Amino acid sequence: MNTVQLGKIKIIDPRELWSNEERDFTPWLAENIEALSEAIGFPIEVEQTEKAVGKYELDVVGKVVGTDKVVVIENQLEKSDHKHLGQLVTYAAGLNASVIIWVTPYVEDEHRRAVEWLNEITDEQVNFFLVRPEAFRINESLPAVKFYVETAPSHFVRNLREAYKREDAPRHTFRRMFWQEMFDYLAADNHPNAKGRQTSADSWVGFSVGKSGVSVNVCMGQGSKLRIELLLSASTREQNEKAYEMLKRKQIEIEKIMDGETVLWDEMGSAKSCRIAVNYAYDKARAEDDASYRKELFKWIAPNLSRLRRVGAEYLAKGNE
Known part of the structure; x- marks a missing residue:
């Protein structure tokens, strides 16, 4: 009887891969934007990292490919917190963004609910995503990263609403x-x-x-x-x-x-x-x-x-x- 040998997945701390959000994680995310695009369901093109918005700096700004829809991405390596949530909304307002993405490896329940609420009170022109990157190894392999969408707009509801309106x-x-x-x-x-x-x-x-x-x-x-x-x-x-x-x-x-x-x-x-x-x-x-x-x-x-x-x-x- 043949036995299939499988490796063991080991979840690793993102800090093992990126020691600094600004110098390490943000550039990596910009260079690997297709992986994030695949997770959320549409292609993003990066225009700039560390973009000044008032007295703050947004991690990544881009557009949905082939459109003028602005995408803003705020990322962190620690647990989601009120500071980053506030910054995300500030950047979205300052750039009139259509797609707002918060990338964090540890999602607090109150922040998941906050993003869900933002999607509930906005129309289909504004879309908030909460995305969790998970870093792992299989046995002693090179590290890999997979993105999981923790919360996103209900496109079924929004598409249904659009169909009724037209x-x-x-x-x-x-x-x-x-x-x-x-x-x-x-x-x-x-x-x-x-x-x-x-x-x-x-x-x-x-x-x-x-x-x-x-x-x-x-x-x-x-x-x-x-x-x-x-x-x-x-x-x-x-x-x-x-x-x-x-x-x-x-x-x-x-x-x-x-x-x-x-x-x-x-x-x-x-x-x-x-x-x-x-x-x-x-x-x-x-x-x-x-x-x-x-x-x-x-x-x-x-x-x-x-x-x-x-x-x-x-x-x-x-x-x-």
Whole structure:
């Protein structure tokens, strides 16, 4: 009889990994933001660490990938306390944040309840998360960290509220189903930023490429077309034009990466952003009713999403000229 040998998990004190919150833990969290993104269900891109907000300093500020939604992250290595809760709310107000995340390895019950209450009294535009990092080893292995969401907005309730408020709820219902099935398909294929993603009623979802102001979005475009776009959405038109022109100089290389897909090069007229994209015409009515047809669409989305993320990472995130 074969016996499977299993290692023993040993929980370790986070101070064994990071002796100082500001110098050690905050930089590590910023560099490993995808692990936190996976835990909370949507991708975050870091813009700055130790950002001044009035006379205080916020640990991490960023955005939800492909949007203007501000994310603030306050982290600590000790038990949750009133000081950090107060700072979190102060930073959220000062930056008009949409996503507020408190990362602490030891969660006190009164602080969990405080975050739950904040979610209860705010609408879907403001979302509070309480996240616990757990450090561990298996036998004598290298240490590892896993994030556990202790409390988060009730998206079921908020999505239901949104559906009641809008007349076009059937369209939103289809989008949520489509995106959820797409995330599941991509996660099964080990695609980054797909596992654990929360579904959305929006007509697009975004994926990070590792650079602020650049994202790859999957969109339900007008005219029953799926679109995957590498969107350049930095704060100024000049920045986006510069990045676009750099990509344009690499057009032959990029179109080779896209493996025969027709690439749309779009400066987007007077808009601030620029993009390159690929399109796929689909039957929306069939997509609503036919799961096997949706899977065909996901088979087109998956490789092209990976290709455009590769373009973003190789030509923009790494600063290639």
